[in-house]
Amino acid sequence: MFWEDDNKSQELKVPDDVIDLVFSIDCRRLEVDHAHALGDALKDAAPVLAEDQRCAVHSIHLAGSQNGWERPDPKLGQKLIPSRRTKLTIRVPLELREQVENTLDGLTLDIHGDPLTIGKAKPKNLSKQGTIFARHVVLEPGEEADENQFLMRIAKEMSARGIRIKKALCGITQEVQTPEGPIQTRSIMLADLSPEDAVSLQQQGIGEHGLFGCGIFIPHKGIDAVKKVEDE
8 A cells, every 4th residue: 555645736627638428328137247248349339449548438337325235146147237327438539429429329239138228428527536446457467466566566557657656545356257258357546646647547547458347547535435346
């Protein structure tokens, strides 16, 4: 863990050269481990998503705050039950916005046998909040057993980008299932970033497999939920 207090703050108008497209969806059920199938289906429907490394697909997550709510267990064949408020979010460079919107609007995808129909999209600017979180960052060999090795690599990569890590906390190892085998990942939270660095990390992401929900940073309110990512 890295931890250094800094009370400096900066004003920044968030650039819109990379944005999130937040699509309404109609989907009655969805496998918990749907990230690969969703990313592949979207890539087949809109090949342009695979042509720009800034493109990324957020996995679909349901809120876990309901009384008695427990995350479905895929080993028991249980599935996610999206509500009308559940959204599909795709991160794209601004110049691809119209093409991606027009291609996906009204399209029905087959996600492991479950139909998912995509509706209209609303653009959403990235956040300048200084605490950001990635649910899945692809691990290098040995990092699944050594979180310090993972943190040191991330700090080194950030330094190469001119970003100084002051506070970082990683979560447990997780897997993203694919036909070729599981992708090993960890979650990570970075805090006390400058607005410029927070936006830059959201624009660029980190590591591989952005179309499968990996390396995507989102704003985060605090540390506690990092350890409860499986319930989000």
